[in-house]
Amino acid sequence: MIIQLIVDRLKQLIPALLGVALVTFLLVHLIPGDPVALLAGDRASPETIAAVKTRYGLDQPIVVQLFYYLKNIAMGDLGQSLRFRIPVTELILQHLWPTALLMIMTILITIPCAIILAALAASHQDRPLDHAIRAFSVAGIAIPVFWIGIVLARIFSVQLGWFPVAGFGEGLWDNVYHLVLPSITLAIGIVPVLARNLRASLLEMMEADFVTAARSKGVPESYIFKRHVFMNALIPNLQLFGVIVAFLFGGTIVVEKVFAIPGIGQLLISSILGRDYYVVLGLTFFFAVFTMLVMLIVDLVSMLIDPRLRS
Amino acid sequence: MSDEHKIAIRVRDVSITFPTEDGPVTAVKNVSFDIRENEFFGIVGESGSGKSTVCRAITRLLPDRAEVTGEITVHAQKMLEMDLDRLRDIRGNGISMIFQNPSSHLNPLMTIGDQISETARFHYKRNREELNELAVSTLKDVRFSNPEGQVNAYPHQLSGGMKQRAMIGAALACDSKIIIADEPTTALDVTVQAEILDLLIKLRQERGLTIIIISHDLGVISQLCDRIAVMKDGELIEQGRTEEVILSPKEDYTRTLIASRPEAIRLHNSAWKGEPTESGNPVLAVNRASIYFGGQGRNAVVKAVEDVSFDVMRGDIVGVVGESGSGKSTIVRAMINLNTLSSGEILYDGRDVRNFKGAERVNFLRKVQMIFQHPQESLDPRFSIEQCIMEPLKLHKIVPKDRIASRVRELMEMVELSPDLLTRRPRDISGGQAQRVCIARALAMEPEVIIADEITSALDVTIQAQILRLLTRLKEQMGLTIVFVTHDLDVVRTFCNRVVVMQIGKLIETGTPQQIFETSSHDYTRRLVAAIPHLPQGLSQSETA
């Protein structure tokens, strides 16, 4: 059953990737600005720029470039970065780890917080605590991520010095230490969304018939909440969680700029600004594959929990 | 205790009110009754009578905001004053409950084995193997065919009947002596209902249980219970031995309840011979019709209707009867192209219904009107009643613009509804009233044929009786032909003059009600007829109009 799901998803992935490749390739080439002019610098003569362009094959018509690009992808070669002249895959891999760690830490902060807030709000429905949590969640959604980042950095890094201001550091623990503030910044944006929906599902499940049935069997409330209410409330929220994780990339771009984290969000921005076509394409591929992967994992986990999906 | 049997449950002057935005609503007004040890006690009443609310109060399963006054004792223990731990001890381990809709009362994510052993787990703290053994033995007690295999099944893999048995198992896992069954068989097909009722009777003997049965179906209650209580609008208006209450009811309401049962009401006037018209060509002819769903992708083909043929003669009332999944709704919906036939044909006055296009299609649809099961759901929630009825009149220009308003009032009178309902919204009127609006809307099209798809199944028995009387009167007044789809055989027996019996997409037999109910040769039909719960003998022909 699971292999079937994976095969379906892969079948879905191929056309989507092709669509993504086409759209991005045209989009990136339409952006005004010439990468080679940027590379050679202002003082380079037109002849020099023309010479460099021929070497990279950028003087070919777009359609020819697209053809070669698609041919190379088929063989797994995502091309070379125009700016750094190293394979795109290598460049992405170099920058993948900071963003991956940032997302992992953000998720590790988001899940428990969202669950605790949702559970508290649901159990104290329409009482002061519920309103407080709802107000916080509304505020969380309304504050721009970069504003949170700047303020947190100002207070906790510069003034109090508890955390490093920016950068990524050396070695795992130093990396984690550097990413504490950035992941909190990101989590503040996401926890409210997840908490609000989880609260809604929890309230719905607390009224479910099988809860009354369990109560009629003398089963204690804590067990009912854990085994009956929470598990059933989880399923619709897994989908939402998948969307949020895929959505997280937008947030990482901004946070990486504020905290100068050398992740793929920063790489994407500098590649777009530097018109480093193949890096932008490689990254969009990566995002597409990553989003599909996240959706797949969410489906697998849902199947694990819900037997109805397994049949 | 005063009389010979010990009292199991004593309910004294219990009243229950719920605070709502528009002020407190009293659902139960000082109800009192006693239930003796090992007795089958039935509580009957229509929706909103408070019957299940009072029973849920016994084990305090009502939501916290409910205010319960009065006194409830189980085996001399005061339930309302009991502390929570003591209460939790008794629940499931002294007094258990069974509910109406088994699929929503079982956690879809847990195996039925776990949900049964769950009860014991918190009362006796057994280890895994012992709990598993308990689950298997309980499944055996509730007549599961292969307990060892099915203990790990999930609710969605079981049929309605099996799920109900699992729920009964869960209630009995810790040898509870008192079972409160809240409409245990209402959601089940009549044959499955019969099996569950038999099971309850056997379990009562095997385990010496005291059982309270709550139901709106007088037949189910009278077949099972030693003593009955009748509730109306939150009050317990009558209680006593079953025969006394049924044969000589003291209250008028009880009498109307008994009189409203299909087998009791006289629908057709004396001219109605009830003989189906044999000759002449049929207004609707179903020839070897089959309807298959699915088929693409991995899911297998579902054969909803397989090679079914029958005729509907003008002026007849044809009852299409069968259990859920028999395909009865699917085939009638194909008559107006709501479903597409996979093979075969349906003719209206000799022409294939699929060939009507453009203006012809509208004329055909005006002639053949369909009414649906859920009245509130068949009316656009954002329309007023007037708009609902007026819409077909305006769109098809059935009457000139200036006469629309008066025509709408005429239609309202025809279905016995007062005009001041016109400004209301569908959700602000009762189920019965909504169904009458649907009938009025259908009549606006001036049809020849009415297809009624389970139109009374969602209504209380008293309201069902009124709708059937209305339909009979309209049929005679306007010479309608009616195709009446239902799972309730009693209704077919008294209302229809031709019957079509279907099972899992196939046609079993057709004939007059008399042939089907008395002389049928098919064992499925006979099993269906036998499963109908009846009132005690010597009563069914009472003369009340």
Added chain:
Amino acid sequence: MNYAFRKMLFAATVAISSAPNIASADGVSISIAVAENPQQLDPMRSANAPDILLHGQLYARLLHRDSTGALSPGLAESWTISEDGKTYVFTLRDAVFADGSPITAEDVVFSLDRTLNHPESAYPAPLSAIESLEAKDAKTVSIALKSPNAPFLGNLEVFNASIVSKTDVEARGEEEAFAKPLSSGAFMVDSWDRNSSIQLVKNPKYYRDGAPNLDSIEYRIVEDANTRVSLLKAGEVNAVEGVPYANIAELRDAGFEVPLEASTKTQIILMNHDNPPFDDVRVRQAAVMALDRVAIAKAVTQGLVTEVANSSLPGALNFHSQDDAALPYDPAQAKALLEDAGAVGAEVTIIQVSGSQVSQQIALLTQALWSQVGLNAKIEQLDSAAFRTRRKTERDDWHAAPAWYYNETLDPDLAVRWAVCGTCGSNAFHTGYRNETVDTLTEEALSETDVAKRAELYAEIQQISTNEVVHIPLYYPPFTNAYASDVEGLFMTPAFQWTLEEAKRK
């Protein structure tokens, strides 16, 4: 390629932390936060500021310029110049590349020739006077010029006159050779994490004994200026390139040094002479007179720079004449000139690089001041790539653009060719300004050997171009780098180079 692809199928927890394996933390090291991404370590292939900063540290040149700016012998121990000033003969000192291989005349010829003649050379201008190069023997190089060229010696110290190893480049090929270059300068590349940081370590075999004092340098690329300031204040870096003017006072109060080193930079507003109304000199003069350039300088630099640029050439260059050719702030006169030219109410477009605070402030101030004299300006923000393409090729879509330029050497020749001369290949810094006298004077000044005569020639060039408003000169901005107190002897020279050779930790 497929091994790279296999690496792509990463597991999230795999720590492919290619965090730079910085040379052992022991030894003296400093960390510098820079604003832009170095991309190209081949001195021949890039003339961008961030690359130049590194070329200066990685490669030695024939001559050496110390922190005071004075020229002294570099790899060339001594040299002779012929009577007609057209033949230079250099004798190399015994110096070696970082791998111990000797730096020979062959390497010098190879390096200078590829910068001069390679089709993809980014900026051959400084060596354009060379006629021919010849390696007499292992230690002697003779260079013949087309004509006497006063600034030639200085030009041999410029970044793209860096000496690379011929054998190494030919053996490893250009890509490999310049991914991790064989250094002839004070430092060599230890590791390079593209787009995030570069680790340099001391070149033990550097020909100037005793230099450099530092064992390693960490270049951290931090594009956001405010984050750079925070890093410095939190003590995570020792030096920061280009802090915003607004933070200078605050940093100085907190004990950091902001020396505002002199630079050859000049902050200007480019004018597009091909696009009416700025094709008319009167309108350009009106545009200058409409601007209260003192107020603009004060507003943008928070009062740190108060004198206004007096000419179209950087103030720090040699032969700079002090007389103020720039037109004074006179809105009334500006209005009159616009009426003459019939350009009152003209619509103009100012294009500006998004993300740069200084250029945005200048654009906004200019827009406001021009509107007071009847010149209606619209501001269009573009990212750097789009800005450069618009400025160079889409010439009818812009009229003015805040910009700045600088000159590697103190000799004005390259600056004149870049910013003022119409026929020297840069289209007078994309303005489209053409003035035959200026163009001929530029060539004369280059070959003029008499210092006094050169001064007159450049003064005249300055006078004409400033009066004809080749562009609007605003002010001569200093460098705004900031340093922690525990660093000594580190600053940026007018030639846009860090004095990392002399820098020390306190």
Added chain:
Amino acid sequence: MNALAIPMRAVRQLPGLFIVGFVITFAWIAVAILAPVLAPYDPDAIAFDALLTAPSPDHLMGTDQLGRDIFSRVLYGARVDLFMGVVGLIVPLVIGVFLGLLSGYFVGWTDTIIMRALDITIAFPFLVLVLAIVAVLGPGLSSYFVALALVAWVPYARLVRGQVKLIKQTDFIAATTSLGFGSTYTLIRHVLPNCIVPALVFAVTDFVLIILYGSSLGFLGMGAQPPTAEWGVMIADGQTYLSTAWWISFFPGLALLTLGVGAALLGDGTAKLMRVER
């Protein structure tokens, strides 16, 4: 199915939060409309003599690095941001609802196209796609709106498509077919009114996100063109002066926060009012 009905409960029972949200949002709308009257100064007027002055009686929120009055810029900024929120909302809403209706009601090629478009747009993180499109069309609000029109319609299409599929199975749509009504008539008269509600509720919450994204673009240097006063750009510009002139970033940030909270509460309230979700 009662979730579809729209119970206009008496105002008395409106949840408190809804009223707070309503008041804040419409206060800002009023501010935006009355900006020219309320603003003491021209938002773009440069004052060389009043650079970076702290909040004072004549400059309630102080001035920025060009001497422009922050209070006036915040008022005018309300115009830009509200305009951005509303316009950035309506276009995708209309496109999304329209395509959602088509793909939900007429299963067939419209459905496949929309599903494929869904796959591609999901594959892109929203901000990445917007960045790419804005980069192509050049920074500025107009290209942000084009980007939104191209991308932001997808969640609406999906929501409406789901609702339509739900409504199609109800008896009252079967009744319209049996009453011989045409499919376009049924679509407009019966299906659309009943599935527009959840889309509208989502739109109100989306309103906040659109403003945040617009301001994030400003922060990344691709947002509103100078000299327009847009809160995101003002926050980004003021970041440099955070320690010396905190008021430049603080007040637009506060404005963005209050408008965001107001709109979010309004969204929450309307959802409760429509009893779409608890």
